[in-house]
Amino acid sequence: MNKEWEKEQQRVEFIQDVIDQKVVHLHENLGGLKGGIIELRKTFWEDVTVNLDEPDDVIETFTSLKQQAELLAERERTHGQSYRFLKQLDRLKNSPFFGRIDFHEDGEKSAECIYIGVASLMDVHDEEFLIYDWRAPISSLYYDYSPGPAEYNTPSGMIEGTMELKRQYIIKNGKIMGMFDTGVTIGDSLLQEVLGGTANTQMKSIVATIQREQNHIIRNEKSKILIVQGVAGSGKTSAALQRVAYLLYRYRNTLSSDNIMLFSPNPLFNSYVATVLPELGEENMEQTTYQQYLNTRLGSQFSVDDSFFQMEYTLTAMDEPGYDAKMNSIRYKAGLDFKKQIDRYVEELSSKGLIFKTISFRGETIVSAQDITKYFYSLDPSISIPNRMKLTSDWLLKEINKQEKLERSKEWVLNEAELLDKNDYLEAFQHMQKNHDEETFDDADREFQILAKSIVNKHFKKIRSAVKQNRFLNMKAVYKKLFTIKDPFTWPNGWEEICDETIKNLNANIMSYEDTTPYLYLQDQLEGRKSNTLIRHLFIDEAQDYSPFQFEFLKQLFPHCKMTILGDVNQAIYAHTVDAPSLLNLEPEGTEKIVLRRSYRSTKQIVDFTKGLISGGEMIEPFNRDGEKPILIEVNDTVALHGKIEECVHRLKEKGHETIAIICKTMKESQAAYDALKTSSPVRLMDKNANSYEKGIIILPAYLAKGIEFDAVIIYNASNEQYGREYERKLFYTACTRAMHELHLFSMGKRTFLMEEVSEDAYIQE
């Protein structure tokens, strides 16, 4: 061990010692605080003077109560902080820092030695920083510069100087296992080490090796919309998550995890990334998928075909009648032309055409649909539709109240009253006592009145609540009418067929995925929807899969948000993305765009292969990590196919690969592969409901593998029969780019034409 190494090891031990001292001190404090809180809760009322006789006494009582409550809250806050600090120390203990920079600030006598870790640590006197949090302003030097002139931004301005040393460490259980002085990029050696490991079933944080261009994404504070176009495996998701951690640190007094939301591609991905932020000492933000959001909004009124259903259909139903019409429908409904069509329709509805539902009770009309229509259109047309809806709803509630009163004396109420059980009586009795203490329950008339009121009220509650939710508007009929327009704003291919298909589905209460966004958009235009003001940072991962319409819809829902949009145009796999403008190419005002070209996930050999699958692939730079070339095996029948795959899985396991994915094109193919392989190998099948994945061999369709990675990937059937359409290029590319260390392609029959541009040197054909 050389001297420098020894010195650094001593520093680790010194820091561990400081941590130990702090932990002991904190435990003492925490014990005292906890005891204090329990005591204070017990004696809370003893220390409060309660006297409500005179107005002055009431004020005094209130003040005394307030003081006592504040004292308790303060103690609880301090307790919470100490507890968090304790957890932070715990995280630092085994690996206190991962980086060091010696920075000589201009005008200073000597360089300062800055150690960087996952959290800050002060010395025992709380005077000097022993470790700087990776998110502190000075830590940006570590990510942005190599030794030489360097500068960093602080709230009070730019600090300039020279970086004299940049060092990286791998520390495990308090022992330095590796130490590298680095040059231009952050630790090729450290990155090699990190990326060479096995794939994880949970994503890891990358704070020790964040690359310069990723750092720009993480620390971007100015842009209203930040767009990241990054090639497969370039660290988009990683950067997004570290960015969340950075924002929570940078704005810790004003921003919390409740103000941040991430839209991710599927539930499996949600669980894959769920541990990154807690590992960094931050709480997770709200995570959802666009589909989950739509489902919550639509409730159970329709049977909703989700995006995965649509994907299966697009990839498997080519020979079914109506396929082309469906494709036209998917594409048209994803575009801004359709949004314009809806806007035009809404304008028209402002003066005529809204369809309402009759409100009735026990078969009798309370307010007819015609009367609602008449009332609505009698309102001043300069009032917006949502505001007129509100006025109509207020009017309806009054009408309903009138009817409610009339109902109380009807026969059905008497019948129902007779059937009431003891508890209902008791409830009514209590209610009467509370409100009319001079009366008694012997008063039979009064008793009936109260019971009748309560019975009718229970029934009318549902009606009132439905009216408050605007359910008197016949949304389904209004949306359906959109497809009876004979002269649409633009004439998409096959408009008549689109109309027929949509109306047929809606009549059967089926909501196709392509209809969900337009439907909810139209509903929001008519009913008005309060925009979400809680969320201040919205992250959209895998943004290439969102249609322009969906993006506009999201913008409208989160108008005050800053957005970070991350994706890869080459991984756009949904039917609506074909030939459609991508979000990632939009440049609305206030947008900044960052392009990531370097791929970290896969070995150089795998990247050299996958870049040949897409146009423009030559701009992808592989990270220099070596492995074996991808292997292609062509077979003639399923028996040979399964035999070869079994052999391959066996070999991969022997080599120590822990996560092996057999990726199929569709769920249908995945099911067939599973049925064929399950007896000979311990395989697991993952479907769209899977929300976590474990080590082992899994079979899944490519669209569910989005965003995640595996030690080894086996492409189940890369034949031209399976991947024979240009449209499937991006799906195939996405599947292949999930591999970290090994990629094996099997093909039943001739390999896919999508490999035509791949150099023969880039893979081995067996």
Ligand SMILES: Nc1ncnc2c1ncn2[C@@H]1O[C@H](COP(=O)(O)OP(=O)(O)OP(=O)(O)O)[C@@H](O)[C@H]1O
């Ligand atoms: N700076 C880095 N240091 C260490 N590992 C990194 C770094 N950047 C990316 N990686 C690793 O590269 C892999 C790919 O990262 P990530 O999943 O974030 O990429 P992505 O661009 O979202 O990929 P894709 O679009 O293909 O889903 C992950 O294993 C991640 O940990």
